[in-house]
Amino acid sequence: MTSLAPPASTHPLAREALVASGLAAAVAAALAWLGPPGSDVAAHVYQAALYQKHGFELWNNFWYEGRYSFVTYSLLYYPAAALLGIRLLAVASIATAALAFTVVAAREWGPASRWSNRSFAVVWAGVVLSGAFPFALGAALALLALWSLQSRARVRFALLTALCFAASPVAFILLVVLLAAVALARAPKRDDLVLPAVTVSAIGVVELVLWRVFPGGGRFPFSIEELAAACAFCLLGMALTWRVPAARVLRWIYVVYLPVLIAAFLVPSSLGENIARLRFAAVPLAILTLSLRRWRPFPLAAVAFVLALSWNVAPLAASYAKGASDPAADARYWTPAVAFLQTNLDPSYRVEVVDTAGHWAAAYLPAAGIPITRGWFRQEDFPRNSVLYDDELGPRSYVGWLRRMAVRYVVLPDAPLDYSAKGEARLLAGGRSGLRPVFRSAHITVYAVPSPRELVTGPGAAHVLRFDHTRLTFSVGRRGRYRIATSWSPYWRVSRGCIERGSDGMTVLDAPRAGTVTMRFMLGAAPALATLAGRPVRSCAT
Known part of the structure; x- marks a missing residue:
C-alpha cells in the first residue's frame, strides 16, 4: 500500500486521526464502564485472574474435562x-x-x-x-x-504482525x-513482497506447529x-466497486x-463463524465503498448502507440486550450455590451448570475451586458435549452424558439461558430428567445426579484426593486399567503405572498395583515431537 496523500496533508491527517482515536476512546469507555458486560467478558475475567x-x-x-489454556487462544492478551x-x-x-485505521485509509x-x-x-467501539x-x-x-x-517500515511490520498473531489468530x-x-x-515489485510473504509464512508455520503440538479437536x-x-456483503461490495478505479x-x-x-x-475447525468478524467494520467499509462512487445511484447506495448497518450493528445490539438483562453477572447471584457446593462436593466429581447467556458460571465457580x-x-462443546444441542434431548442420553463427565450436581439458574x-x-x-433437587435459593436450584460415576473408575475402588488446575x-484399590474422566494430553506425567489416550478421548491408566497415583501436566520435548509427528504417546512412570 502506498500513500496517496501529499506531504502537506500530514498535519490535517494527524488531527483527523487524533479526533477519531479520541472519539473511539470516549465511546468505548462509556460502554465499558457504564454499559452491561460484553458477551465474552466472563471468560476474560476468569482467565486474567488465572494468569x-x-x-x-x-x-x-476446571473447564470442560480439562483443556489447554492461553497457547491455543491468545498468548498476549491475558498478560496485558x-x-x-x-x-x-x-x-x-x-x-x-x-487511529491506525484513519491513517491507513486517509x-x-x-x-x-x-x-x-x-x-x-x-x-x-461497539x-x-x-x-x-x-x-x-x-x-x-x-x-x-x-x-x-x-x-515501508518493514521490521516494524514484521514485529507487529507477529504480535497480532500472538494476540488473536x-x-x-x-x-x-x-x-x-x-x-x-x-501487483507490487518482488522486493516489496518478500518480507510480508516471509513473515506471514513463518507465522503460518508456527500456527501449524502449535495446532499439532497442542491439539484441541x-x-x-x-x-x-x-x-x-x-x-x-462481499458480493454487494464487489458489485459496488466494479469499474471504480479508486x-x-x-x-x-x-x-x-x-x-x-x-x-x-x-471445513470444520475452531475458526468457524469467527471469520465473519469483519462485520464489526461493515459500516465504515460500506461508507468508504459508497463514497468512492459518490453514493451513486443513491437508491442502491442507500439500500447497501442499510444492509451493512444491519449486519454490523445486529450482533452488538443483541449483546447489549443480553448483558443488560443478565443478573448472573453479579458474583452474589452465585454465592448460595458456591457455598452449597464447597460444602457438599466431593473432589471425585464435577458440576454441570445449565449455561446462561453471559456464561458467568464459567468465571465464578472455577474461581471458587469448583470444576465445571x-x-x-x-468450540470445546463439539463433539463431546454436542448432546446438549440436540432438540430431542431426553433423560437417558442426558443422564448418560452426566455420568460420563463425572458430574455429581447440576446447577439450574433462573437467569436468561x-x-x-x-x-x-x-x-x-x-421433572423428567430423573435428577432430584437437593438445594434451592432465590435464583438457583441444585439437582443431584442419580448413581453418579466418579472421575476415576476401574476394577478397584478409586477416590480422588486432590484436584487442581494441572x-x-x-x-486405586487394586491393579488394573482405570478410566480417568479428564481429557487426554500427551503432556500428562504419572507417578505410577502408564497412561495413554482412551477411545473416548479421556485418559486411561494401567496401574501395576494398589496405591496413590499423581497425574501432573508437564511440557516436554519428547511428547511434543511425537505429537508433532502424529505418533501416539504413552507415558509411564520412571
Whole structure:
C-alpha cells in the first residue's frame, strides 16, 4: 500500500486521526464502564485472574474435562489484561485501532475516507459490547502493521504482525486477507513482497506447529444464515466497486474474503463463524465503498448502507440486550450455590451448570475451586458435549452424558439461558430428567445426579484426593486399567503405572498395583515431537 496523500496533508491527517482515536476512546469507555458486560467478558475475567495467580499454566482442569489454556487462544492478551486491566486495555485497543485505521485509509483514499474513518471510531467501539477483547487487541496490531507497511517500515511490520498473531489468530487471518487483497490490487515489485510473504509464512508455520503440538479437536459452529449474510456483503461490495478505479483495493478485499468465508464454513475447525468478524467494520467499509462512487445511484447506495448497518450493528445490539438483562453477572447471584457446593462436593466429581447467556458460571465457580463440565469456548462443546444441542434431548442420553463427565450436581439458574441450555433446562424443570433437587435459593436450584460415576473408575475402588488446575491425585484399590474422566494430553506425567489416550478421548491408566497415583501436566520435548509427528504417546512412570 502506498500513500496517496501529499506531504502537506500530514498535519490535517494527524488531527483527523487524533479526533477519531479520541472519539473511539470516549465511546468505548462509556460502554465499558457504564454499559452491561460484553458477551465474552466472563471468560476474560476468569482467565486474567488465572494468569495473575498461576502465570502461564497451559492446562486447566476446571473447564470442560480439562483443556489447554492461553497457547491455543491468545498468548498476549491475558498478560496485558493482567497488567492494565480488562476495561482499560479494551479502550486502548479500540482507540489505537481507530487511529491506525484513519491513517491507513486517509493515506490510501484521501478525503474520500473521512466519514468512513469517523464511522469506524463509533462502530468499532461497539466491540466492547461483544467482549471480543483479544480480537480487538489483535485488530489494533493488524492495523498498525498495515500502517508500517505503508511507511515501508518493514521490521516494524514484521514485529507487529507477529504480535497480532500472538494476540488473536482470528485477527491475523483477517490481516492476511487484507495483505492478499493489497498484493493482488497493486501487483507490487518482488522486493516489496518478500518480507510480508516471509513473515506471514513463518507465522503460518508456527500456527501449524502449535495446532499439532497442542491439539484441541473442537469446532466452532458456522450457520448457513451467517454465511449467507457475509457472502451477500462481499458480493454487494464487489458489485459496488466494479469499474471504480479508486476502489480497486476494496474490490480485492471483497474478492479475497469471499472464498475464505466459504472455506471456513465447509471445513470444520475452531475458526468457524469467527471469520465473519469483519462485520464489526461493515459500516465504515460500506461508507468508504459508497463514497468512492459518490453514493451513486443513491437508491442502491442507500439500500447497501442499510444492509451493512444491519449486519454490523445486529450482533452488538443483541449483546447489549443480553448483558443488560443478565443478573448472573453479579458474583452474589452465585454465592448460595458456591457455598452449597464447597460444602457438599466431593473432589471425585464435577458440576454441570445449565449455561446462561453471559456464561458467568464459567468465571465464578472455577474461581471458587469448583470444576465445571463446560466453560466459555463454544468450540470445546463439539463433539463431546454436542448432546446438549440436540432438540430431542431426553433423560437417558442426558443422564448418560452426566455420568460420563463425572458430574455429581447440576446447577439450574433462573437467569436468561444460552441457546444450547434451553433443552436441558426444560428437562430439569419439567421433572423428567430423573435428577432430584437437593438445594434451592432465590435464583438457583441444585439437582443431584442419580448413581453418579466418579472421575476415576476401574476394577478397584478409586477416590480422588486432590484436584487442581494441572494436577490430579487419586487412590486405586487394586491393579488394573482405570478410566480417568479428564481429557487426554500427551503432556500428562504419572507417578505410577502408564497412561495413554482412551477411545473416548479421556485418559486411561494401567496401574501395576494398589496405591496413590499423581497425574501432573508437564511440557516436554519428547511428547511434543511425537505429537508433532502424529505418533501416539504413552507415558509411564520412571
